[in-house]
Amino acid sequence: MAVTDEAIEKIKNMIVSGVLRPGDRLPKESELAAELGLSRNSLREAVRALSLIRILDVRQGDGTYVTSLDPHLLLEAVGFVADFHRDETAPEFLAVRRILEPAATAMAATRLDERQLDALEARLDALGDAPPVEELVACDLEFHRGIAQGSGNPVLCSLLDVLSGPAARTRIWRVVLQEGAVARTLHEHRAILGALRDRDAEAARSWATVHIASAEQRLRRALRCDGAPVRFDGAPGVFAHGERGSHPFTPPCKGAASVTAVRRKVGGSGEGTSEGGTG
Known part of the structure; x- marks a missing residue:
């Protein structure tokens, strides 16, 4: 030594x-x-x-x-290092978020009070019709951070902060803007908020899973990972919009959540969520 x-x-x-x-x-x-x-x-x-x-x-x-x-203080160094991850590893960070964030969202469903929920809604309402990427990133960060803080677990909140800082979110939102999926992404935010207001922990967990799994698959497609084009639930040779054509999804990593399966769990695909959005 x-x-x-x-x-x-x-x-x-x-x-x-x-x-x-x-x-x-x-x-x-x-x-x-x-x-x-x-x-x-x-x-x-x-x-x-x-x-x-x-x-x-x-x-x-x-x-x-x-x-x-404090956990947030100790994990700051990890967050600094995480910002240096390469583009091809970005979906792996989202895969970890897909494991942690739905649990935090379910926990928040029974802990966030009306004042905190109103603050989350006001942040979403403040976005204009065509907000710039910087505003989308700031709103996204505050929305998800507010939910994570509502989980009541400071370690979990700090880990999610590390995994999804401004640099990572900017990368995701650029993909969303390129594919015209802003409305679908914000719809998923509203669906998460609605489940939180209903105090429905399982619906909140499911919508958070849909939200992050959509972003994960969208990033994999943008990065053009190797493999045959697939639809959300992994059937080979079918593209994201259900037709044979452009914009194929690439196979998710082993163990990746099926977006179609999770959407069925929460009662259907939901208007404007067919291709998902950011996290």
């Missing part, structure tokens, strides 16, 4: 064991280095690394402190 890695591990053990707690100030550099059996240079490198991932907070002239260790 490299000397700096050893220093990081020793500081980590002090925090995990409870010797250092959130908000605690670290001992003076010379004292801590002697206590841990490290050189001061190795200790400085370890502190620098841990501050970058928001474990420690270095305050000039005041000392070094353990941060609050």
Whole structure:
């Protein structure tokens, strides 16, 4: 193990064991280095690394402190790295969202109050007839973040923030705009909101699954993944609109949700949702 890695591990053990707690100030550099059996240079490198991932907070002239260790704070570094994912891996991030976000939406159905639901609706209402992509991204981010926060689980909310930041959402919305699917996408937002207002956790879960699975398949098509064209439910040789022609969907990854099956679960395809939208 490299000397700096050893220093990081020793500081980590002090925090995990409870010797250092959130908000605690670290001992003076010379004292801590002697206590841990490290050189001061190795200790400085370890502190620098841990501050970058928001474990420690270095305050000039005041000392070094353990941060609050809140999930959102600790996952910020992961979100920064996630923004660098390549286009071809974007659907894989959506696939993870497809697992997590419907659960968060179902949890929010019993927790969001009327004031919070009104705020979500007002954000959707504020969009004009032809909003620019920046406005769509901002609205999308606030809408889904508000629902995730309503789940009452800060770890789940932070993970979803990491998986679907502004960079990822901008990529998805550009595909939606190119294919003229804005109305269908916003319809799915309204359907999710309607299920939340009805306090119907299973309908909210199902509409969230439709919404994200649609975006996942739309991205796969835009990226022209290898494979035979398929319709939503995976039948080979049939295109998205049910005819043999342009715009084939590519096969979803193994285990991907069937959009058709989920739509049937919530009572039909729904007006304007035949090709789905963004997440």
